[in-house]
Amino acid sequence: MKPRLLLHTCCAPCLLEPLDLWSGTFEVEVFFYNPNIQPAAEYERRSQTLRKFAEANSIVVHEPGYGPEHWTDAVGRISSADTDRCKECYILRLTRAAEFAGASAFEAFATTLAVSPYQNQESIAEAGEALSERTGIPFVYRDMTDRYRSSVEQSRALGLYRQNYCGCIPSMPQSRKNTR
Numbered sequence: 001m002k003p004r005l006l007l008h009t010c011c012a013p014c015l016l017e018p019l020d021l022w023s024g025t026f027e028v029e030v031f032f033y034n035p036n037i038q039p040a041a042e043y044e045r046r047s048q049t050l051r052k053f054a055e056a057n058s059i060v061v062h063e064p065g066y067g068p069e070h071w072t073d074a075v076g077r078i079s080s081a082d083t084d085r086c087k088e089c090y091i092l093r094l095t096r097a098a099e100f101a102g103a104s105a106f107e108a109f110a111t112t113l114a115v116s117p118y119q120n121q122e123s124i125a126e127a128g129e130a131l132s133e134r135t136g137i138p139f140v141y142r143d144m145t146d147r148y149r150s151s152v153e154q155s156r157a158l159g160l161y162r163q164n165y166c167g168c169i170p171s172m173p174q175s176r177k178n179t180r
């Protein structure tokens with residue numbers, strides 16, 4: 001029997017490659033906790049896309065709730081550079097994943113954020129390692145940005161909804177260019 005991995009998942013398209021990679025070693029269950037996503041209708045669209053894909057592929061999804069106020073409290077107050085804001089955003093989401101993994105007897109946790117070249121991979125790895133030390137749950141990480149192109153092609157072939165921004169208001173196309 002494979003060890004259980006809780007895979008924090010930002011959206012269905014970004015799930016494809018990490019699922020392919022980690023399913024060889026782990027029994028993967030998905031954790032959709034993304035209070036960074038604005039507006040609520042966009043959160044619901046990403047959530048529904050993920051749940052539909054998961055149902056079709058017999059994947060267990062844990063979704064603790066939207067809670068955008070958690071993002072506002074922890075991250076929204078940061079007005080400095082994107083790197084600082086994104087770092088806190090990773091910490092917020094991965095903290096919830098690590099705590100859930102510990103409480104639900106998972107052997108490890110990981111994140112699909114590792115596949116996106118638009119995310120700060122160094123900060124993701126640092127946040128995961130720090131949480132691993134704090135909770136005792138191993139953080140499984142590999143920079144998977146070399147598989148991003150494949151994830152885009154696969155998600156298009158599957159007809160999955162793909163957003164064109166990361167999630168928060170500052171990352172929206174009308175706020176900036178070249179997000180995702």
Ligand code: SF4
Binds near residue numbers: 085090168
């Ligand atoms: S750009 Fe993405 S990772 Fe950075 S703060 Fe916004 S939602 Fe979070």
